[in-house]
Amino acid sequence: MNVDTVTKENHVNKSTQERIQGFGRFLSGMVMPNIGAFIAWGLITALFIPTGWIPNENLSELVGPMIIYLLPLLIGYTGGKMVGGIRGGVIGAVATMGVIVGVDIPMFIGAMLMGPIGGYAIKKFDEAVEGKVPAGFEMLVNNFSAGIIGTLVALLAYLAIGPVVQGLNDVLKTGVEAMVNAGFLPLSSLLIEPGKILFLNNAMNHGVLGPLGMQEASSLGKSIFFLLETNPGPGLGILLAYWTFAKGMVKQSAPGAIIIHFLGGIHEIYFPYVLMNPILLVAVMAGGASGVLTFSILGAGLVATPSPGSIFALMAMTPRGGYFVVLAGVIVSTTVSFLIAAYFIKRSNNKLDEGEFTEAKEKVAEFKGKKSTLIVSKIIFACDAGMGSSAMAATGLRSKLKEMGLNIQVVNIPVNEIPHDAELVITHEGLTNRAKGMAPNAEHISIKDYFNDPEIDRLMTRLQSKTDLSNIVEVSEVEENKILRKSNIKLNLKSMEKDEAIKMVGQLLVDSGYVDAGYIDAMLEREAQLSTYIGKGVAIPHGVGAAKSKIKKSGMAVLQFPEGISFGEETVYILIGIAGAGNEHLSILSNIACAFEDDDDVEMLKSTKNVDEIYHKFTVEAI
Structure with missing residues (x-):
């Protein structure tokens, strides 16, 4: 085999591994934000079901609706939002409802399919109509498009995806029995x-293994079938x-999950941890197989199905004299699962924490007096509303990148987008x-200073060595x-x-017909949440994102305070009130950002008594 062939195979293997890891991270992104809901359901289940710690028939009624409706809907919403924003999340939840109805098993896999599909559908529609909706019809189009697309994807889910997942459940049941x-x-x-990871554990345990175990236990007094699915070892190892x-949030959440899983018997709690890195299926399969082999060799068995599948329930269902062999199988399966999972998790951490690794390399390069590089195609400047501080900062950065000859797109948007x-x-x-x-x-x-x-x-400095003399992509x-x-x-x-200065500049916007009077309160609210001071003695107060409905058209007003006014720990000399209905004001913001790049211009703007000087600086043709 020649070198080119080996290199090509290595590239293919690496690409395949990256795709698998990317898929795992996407699944993780849908599930991990909702881990708290899984834990809440697990606690309610472990506490109040008939075989729980403190059985309560009334409170146990929460268990079914939560796993059938709440958890899949949360996953569907999160998956849709990841693809299509807030609107994508709503459509993802609607689509998930389509797979929930009509089946008698939890539809987590259906949610993981339909959530992103719903988000993708609304995202593509929004891209298709962007800039084509007549002014004044935006809300009408947004609402009806979401309703129509939601209807279509819900029907698709109900008629097609739901039956497919139900069929998968039946296939797995048949395979296990054979x-x-x-x-x-x-x-x-x-x-x-x-099958357990696909949330089909109850169907297999109670639909296949339980009946087989009952038949065997009626003649032998115990059955290994009761241990095949309920063994907590593989999940505990993971x-x-x-x-x-692991690192970060996953590491921090693991101890709580261990308690819920091993002591509470709620195996579903560890399923998301496998889904975020699908290669860990190898670990749970190997752990499960080694545990079953140990049970078989030592002759382990239970007298009935342990429910929930906690270590306490296993011990309670173990016949007299059988504790050692049951614990041996649990320990073996835990050890095997742990060792295999540890290998893959350590490898995944090297990939998933590239940001930390890159930062470490940059620190080393800095200590050695070398420049590090960063390859990036787009930089996002985000602020609360996406029309003030971020626009000016983006323009300043864009100018610097252009001087360096870097072809990197710079955009400004609201933080929620x-x-x-x-x-x-x-x-x-x-x-x-x-x-x-x-x-x-x-x-x-x-950053603190824009x-x-x-x-x-x-x-x-990091971007310095990545040179490209083509023009920067402008926002508008x-x-x-x-x-x-x-x-x-x-x-x-x-x-x-x-506050008086903000009210003054806001009143100018009102008197000029740019905004409704309520916009002034929105400006004060925005300032209370986060200072609009952007550096060099300049502040640009504007309304919170929700106040855009109070803007009639884009407009600006400028107040100059030669002696300055206090903005917390900063002193402001130039106060620029902004109301942005579209992108029209970005041209002036670009000029303002450029003007404040020059210290001489800054001093002039702070002290000039000539309106024309400020007007000219802020309204000349954008660079």
Whole structure:
């Protein structure tokens, strides 16, 4: 075999591995945000079902609706949102309802299919009609399109996807029964363990293995069939491996899951941990098979089905004198599952934590006096509303990148609209946690100063060696308009309280017909949530994202305070009120950002008594 062939095979294997890991991360993204709901259901189940810790017939009625409706709907909504934003989440939940109705098993797999499908459907529709909806009809189109598409995907789910998943359940049941009848008990784990991960555990246990066990126990007094699905060992090994070798949220959540699974007997709690890294199916299958082999050799068996499948329930159903052999099988299966899972989890951590690894390499390069590189095609600047501070900051960064000859797209958007597949996101430190929730796999940079923050300088250093002399992709190019009127530029004002200054600039927007009076309250609310100070003595107060309905058209107003006004720990000399109905105001924001790049221009803007100087600086043709 020549070198080219080996290289090609290695590339194919690597690509396949990356696709599997990417698929696992996508499944994880749907399930992990809802782990809290799984734990809540697990606790309610372990506590209140008839065989639980404190049986309660009334409270146990929560168990069925939660696993049939709540958990799949949460997964469907999350999957849809990952693909198509909030609208995608809504359609994903509607589509999931289509697979839930008409079947008698929990539809988690159906939710994982229909959630993203629903999100993709609404996303493609929104892309198709973007910019084509007549003004004033946006809400009408949004609502009816969501209703129509939701109807279609729900019907698709009900008529097609639901029956397919139900058929998969029947196939697995038939396969397990045939394997057991043929005498290949250890090999039954090859179907039982994946079947459990597909949330078909109850169907297999009570529909196949339970009846077989009852028949055998009636003549022998015990049966190994009661141990095939209920053995907590494979799941315990998975959770222990995550607790030992994983990082971040997964590692932190593992101990609680261990308690719910091993002591509470709720095996469903570990299924998402396998789904986030599908290669771990190998670990649970090997753990299950080794446990069954141990049970077979030692002659282990139970007198009845342990429910729930906790270690306590297993001990309670173990015949006298059989405790050692049952525990031996659990320990063996836990050990095998742990060892195999540990190997794959450690390998996955090397991939899943590339951001930390890259940062470490950059620190080493910095200590050695070398420049590191970063390859990225798009940088997202995000702020609360996506029309003020982020627009100016994006323009400043775009100009710097252009001077460096880097062909990197720079866009500004609201933090709640950051796409899930974003590469690099820059936000004010007060918004970073929200940004990470929207794009957990992106690299996030937190800043305090939108103009001179050292984090931006470090980013520029990282990008330095990636040169491309083609032009930067601009966010928008708009014609000159009357967004900023000379009459709305007020100079040489006396210092006042911050809120009074915001009310003054807001009233100018109201009097000029740009906004409704309620927009002023929205500006104050936005300031209370997060300061609009952007650096170099400039603040750009604007309404919260929900206040866009109060904007009639894009407009701006400028107040100059030569002596400055207090904005918390900062002093503001130029206050720029903004109301953005579309993208028209971005042209002026671009000029403002460029103006504040030059310290001489900044000093002029702070002290000039000539309205024309500010008007000219802010309204010349955008770069």
